[in-house]
Amino acid sequence: MKRWILRITAFVLLAGGSFLxxxxxxxxxxxxxxxxxxxxxxxxxxKSGKPTKAWPWADTWxxxxxxVERLGIDLIVLEGESGEVxxxxxxxxLGSSAPGSEGHCILAGxxxxxxxxxxxxxxxxxxxxxxxxxxxxxxxxxxxxxxTAEDLYFRESASSSLTLITxxxxxxxxxxxxxxxxxxxxxx
Amino acid sequence: xxxxxxxxxKMADPGNILFVVYLGLVVLLxxxxxxxxxxxxxxxxxxxxxxxxxVRQGSLLFVTGEGGEKYGVAARLSQDVEIYIxxxxxxxxxxxxxxxxxxxxxxxxxxxxxxxxxxxxxLRMKIGERVIEGEIKEKEEAKKVYEQARKExxxxxxxxxxxxxxxxxxxxxxxxxxxxxxxxxxxxxxxVSDAVFSLRxxxxxxxxxxxxxxVKDAGExxxxxxxxxxxxxxxxxxxxxxxxxxxxxLNSKESLNPVRLMLELAAGFSVARVESLYHGITVNxxxxxxxxxxxxxxxxxxxxxxxxxxxxxAKEYPQAALFSETHEKDTYLLMMVNPSVADLAKEAPPRExxxxxxTSGSMAGTSIVQAREALLTxxxxxxxxxxxxxxxxxxxxxxxxxxxEKGDAEHRKKAIRFVSSLKATGGTEIAKALDLALxxxxxxxxxxxxxxxxxGSVGNEKELLATIHSRLGDSRLFTIGIGSAPNSYFMSRxxxxxxxxxxxxxxxxxxxxxxxxLFQKIEHPAITDIxxxxxxxxxxxxxxxxxxxxxxxxxxxxxxxxxQGVEKELLTISGRxxxxxWQEEVTxxxxxxxxxxxxxxxxxxxxxxxxxxxLGASEDEVRKQVLHTxxxxxxxxxxxxxxxxxxxxxxPSEADLLTLPLKTNLxxxxxxxxxxxxxxxxxxxxxxRILLGLLLLLAASLLxxxxxRERR
Numbered sequence: 001m002k003r004w005i006l007r008i009t010a011f012v013l014l015a016g017g018s019f020l021x022x023x024x025x026x027x028x029x030x031x032x033x034x035x036x037x038x039x040x041x042x043x044x045x046x047k048s049g050k051p052t053k054a055w056p057w058a059d060t061w062x063x064x065x066x067x068v069e070r071l072g073i074d075l076i077v078l079e080g081e082s083g084e085v086x087x088x089x090x091x092x093x094l095g096s097s098a099p100g101s102e103g104h105c106i107l108a109g110x111x112x113x114x115x116x117x118x119x120x121x122x123x124x125x126x127x128x129x130x131x132x133x134x135x136x137x138x139x140x141x142x143x144x145x146x147x148t149a150e151d152l153y154f155r156e157s158a159s160s161s162l163t164l165i166t167x168x169x170x171x172x173x174x175x176x177x178x179x180x181x182x183x184x185x186x187x188x
Numbered sequence: 189x190x191x192x193x194x195x196x197x198k199m200a201d202p203g204n205i206l207f208v209v210y211l212g213l214v215v216l217l218x219x220x221x222x223x224x225x226x227x228x229x230x231x232x233x234x235x236x237x238x239x240x241x242x243v244r245q246g247s248l249l250f251v252t253g254e255g256g257e258k259y260g261v262a263a264r265l266s267q268d269v270e271i272y273i274x275x276x277x278x279x280x281x282x283x284x285x286x287x288x289x290x291x292x293x294x295x296x297x298x299x300x301x302x303x304x305x306x307x308x309x310x311l312r313m314k315i316g317e318r319v320i321e322g323e324i325k326e327k328e329e330a331k332k333v334y335e336q337a338r339k340e341x342x343x344x345x346x347x348x349x350x351x352x353x354x355x356x357x358x359x360x361x362x363x364x365x366x367x368x369x370x371x372x373x374x375x376x377x378x379x380v381s382d383a384v385f386s387l388r389x390x391x392x393x394x395x396x397x398x399x400x401x402x403v404k405d406a407g408e409x410x411x412x413x414x415x416x417x418x419x420x421x422x423x424x425x426x427x428x429x430x431x432x433x434x435x436x437x438l439n440s441k442e443s444l445n446p447v448r449l450m451l452e453l454a455a456g457f458s459v460a461r462v463e464s465l466y467h468g469i470t471v472n473x474x475x476x477x478x479x480x481x482x483x484x485x486x487x488x489x490x491x492x493x494x495x496x497x498x499x500x501x502a503k504e505y506p507q508a509a510l511f512s513e514t515h516e517k518d519t520y521l522l523m524m525v526n527p528s529v530a531d532l533a534k535e536a537p538p539r540e541x542x543x544x545x546x547t548s549g550s551m552a553g554t555s556i557v558q559a560r561e562a563l564l565t566x567x568x569x570x571x572x573x574x575x576x577x578x579x580x581x582x583x584x585x586x587x588x589x590x591x592x593e594k595g596d597a598e599h600r601k602k603a604i605r606f607v608s609s610l611k612a613t614g615g616t617e618i619a620k621a622l623d624l625a626l627x628x629x630x631x632x633x634x635x636x637x638x639x640x641x642x643x644g645s646v647g648n649e650k651e652l653l654a655t656i657h658s659r660l661g662d663s664r665l666f667t668i669g670i671g672s673a674p675n676s677y678f679m680s681r682x683x684x685x686x687x688x689x690x691x692x693x694x695x696x697x698x699x700x701x702x703x704x705x706l707f708q709k710i711e712h713p714a715i716t717d718i719x720x721x722x723x724x725x726x727x728x729x730x731x732x733x734x735x736x737x738x739x740x741x742x743x744x745x746x747x748x749x750x751x752q753g754v755e756k757e758l759l760t761i762s763g764r765x766x767x768x769x770w771q772e773e774v775t776x777x778x779x780x781x782x783x784x785x786x787x788x789x790x791x792x793x794x795x796x797x798x799x800x801x802x803l804g805a806s807e808d809e810v811r812k813q814v815l816h817t818x819x820x821x822x823x824x825x826x827x828x829x830x831x832x833x834x835x836x837x838x839x840p841s842e843a844d845l846l847t848l849p850l851k852t853n854l855x856x857x858x859x860x861x862x863x864x865x866x867x868x869x870x871x872x873x874x875x876x877r878i879l880l881g882l883l884l885l886l887a888a889s890l891l892x893x894x895x896x897r898e899r900r
Contacts (some may be wrong), residue, residue: 002898003895003898003899006891006895006898007895008893009891010891010892010895011888012885013885013887013888013891014884014885014888016881016884017880017881017882017883017884017885017886017888018885019881020877020878020879020880020881020884021877021878021881021882022887023288023877023881024873024875024876024877024878024879024881025874025878027872027873027877028874053615055642056583057582057583057613057615058548058549058615059548059549059550059582059615059616060614080550082549082550082552082553083550083552083553084550084552084613086870087872108870109870110870110871110872111870111871112871112874112875113404113871114495115870125825149257165870166870166871167870167871171874171875172875172878173875174871174876175740175822175871175873175876176871177871177873180870
């Protein structure tokens with residue numbers, strides 16, 4: 001009788017554990033796999049000059065390609081900032097200027113997948129942003145800052161700037177945090 | 189026996205123990221690393237505190253190069269508002285006082301809202317004792333006049349319209365320690381619904397959702413000093429984005445732009461109730477007759493609209509009202525008619541309802557929950573007399589029933605099951621859904637209503653609006669905006685073209701109430717296809733020129749122009765109710781003259797002309813007509829501005845002029861994160877899940893090991 005209970009408990013734990021492990025890994029895997037599909041969609045986008053979805057049921061499309069040579073980062077940026085978008089890669093905030101255009105462009109990404117590398121960025125690192133129009137824009141990292149999400153206030157600047165946002169602190173278990181890590185860059 | 193068993197257990201132990209110890213160590217290490225991580229993170233936060241608080245001081249996060257001067261201290265603003273309500277119309281005076289406390293010459297730019305359809309016809313600039321009257325000019329010309337004065341060091345003010353309800357006031361050359369007062373005046377019609385009169389005075393421009401891609405030449409536009417001081421850049425869909433998005437003060441403890449208000453209410457009937465919805469007021473005066481004086485208790489932070497409601501004593505509620513003004517030999521009338529209750533009390537004709545639900549990926553999260561809730565509320569209200577269908581769309585559009593079905597218990601159940609199972613994923617192909625929903629038919633034996641729930645995140649607005657316009661038939665389209673930042677522009681335009689209404693549901697707690705309001709309204713038959721003529725059949729120029737459907741409790745309010753020589757003693761209003769005809773006659777007897785009616789007519793005409801733009805009217809033609817109307821009636825419009833310039837030069841040529849846009853308050857109850865994108869969730873629970881998963885697996889293996897030992 002006791003053994004029976006033990007076994008059931010063990011299997012429940014086993015099943016629960018496997019599910020959580022798989023789900024956690026899936027979140028990460030999705031971010032990696034999606035980027036592979038997105039690289040294709042990106043090539044199509046640049047070739048055709050029209051927004052191309054990476055998969056037919058996608059609700060977003062690639063808007064830029066972001067590279068940091070020093071860190072070996074190569075990411076496709078998607079349009080939008082909803083959870084659905086960020087699951088696959090960094091997203092372009094709808095209210096901000098289009099990537100590569102004059103004005104202030106803001107990108108957000110997950111601190112534990114696409115934008116994990118933000119913590120390794122240093123001053124004067126160069127971020128390369130390719131736009132769908134085939135233009136390449138280089139941005140120099142100016143400074144970084146931690147700020148509470150509630151107080152974020154984005155000013156439109158007339159000069160070209162790019163800001164990257166992710167959650168803060170990095171490497172913590174808590175998924176809900178009020179802090180955001182911001183990296184400010186300017187056209188170089 | 190027992191000993192032997194134990195011994196056997198011990199024999200098997202070493203391997204198991206090693207395994208357990210190994211796993212335990214791994215977990216311990218993991219936990220330790222996390223603890224230290226979050227510890228150092230806390231330290232980092234403390235270190236950043238100083239920087240954060242520094243940032244708060246200026247309440248601007250972005251200080252990007254070019255010295256901090258760009259973000260200096262702007263002129264202070266305080267406002268006095270005086271509103272005079274007289275029956276159906278209200279005249280408002282807004283006095284904006286700009287005070288420059290700094291030691292620099294300043295140009296102040298203030299973006300502010302006025303009520304929809306407010307006819308702005310006066311601008312006065314007061315410097316000490318001098319008063320300079322504003323002149324109405326073509327927008328470009330007014331801008332030139334202002335720019336010229338600004339450069340020459342003369343005090344000047346320019347009032348321009350950005351949207352039908354958003355204006356910009358620019359005041360140039362306010363000297364150190366100086367004060368400049370500008371006064372604007374406007375005329376408006378009070379709103380009436382369900383026998384409740386109301387007046388809204390907006391005090392803050394809500395940050396807007398700016399969809400679309402940034403327009404390439406936005407930089408050029410913002411080079412002109414006062415055209416681009418907002419926080420968003422112009423986009424292809426919102427070409428004036430930089431002008432309708434003033435900077436917002438985010439530190440809510442501070443209050444900006446305090447407002448004092450004085451209101452005189454001459455309702456024209458005995459008032460049973462007068463109430464301010466959101467602000468504390470003091471009411472003095474005679475309730476029975478005459479005027480009542482209303483004041484704010486102290487000054488008020490300009491972060492939410494002032495709304496005043498008043499009601500007549502039941503027997504005195506006016507069934508019709510008529511006001512008149514003669515302007516350049518033409519007669520202008522403002523008419524209100526309440527269709528008598530008897531006309532509307534009939535049985536409801538059979539209705540056909542089509543619910544259209546957006547289930548695209550952008551609706552994921554709370555939006556789809558809200559939408560489902562709203563739809564379920566609607567479905568449970570159906571009766572067997574109604575016919576209905578449900579269409580859901582994402583990358584494809586799907587109908588629930590092949591054709592509209594009876595709203596009986598069985599079909600309602602099916603629909604509820606269908607709706608409850610809907611999830612948000614995929615693209616937003618609204619066109620496909622519209623193709624299914626709009627049949628383009630005219631059939632007066634039914635009432636066909638489309639209820640469209642979406643966040644409206646679409647790029648091809650123009651095409652969709654054209655589809656709605658051409659295929660509407662006699663259907664009526666009611667749009668319901670869902671989520672924190674729906675594309676209200678698209679949805680309100682769609683509702684206007686669909687001859688229905690637009691409802692915005694921002695929170696799940698509002699679903700029930702808002703849906704009930706909408707359904708109570710559209711369940712009752714409306715009077716449709718209303719036209720107005722003189723008794724002899726001569727047409728009149730009146731606005732709105734396409735009279736909207738009238739629902740229960742809504743009066744008909746029209747601004748009419750009767751050209752000189754046209755017979756005007758008897759007017760006939762007719763429309764269609766159920767399958768029959770509704771008609772009412774209005775006798776225009778000698779009506780007392782009332783100033784401002786012609787202005788209101790002009791404003792309504794401009795509105796109608798501007799609306800025709802989205803139906804494909806030629807911009808040149810519209811511009812010509814609007815210009816003519818605006819200049820005749822001294823009105824600020826998209827193409828005309830009021831400008832006042834002082835004759836004498838006040839700023840010495842060697843002193844620089846600093847241009848600073850004034851910040852406005854964030855609307856009450858708004859969260860900055862929702863507006864500026866800080867709401868983006870940039871963390872995943874992946875690590876949490878993986879670790880918890882590992883822990884559970886560890887626990888399971890421990891149990892299994894123990895279990896095996898027990899067995900032996």
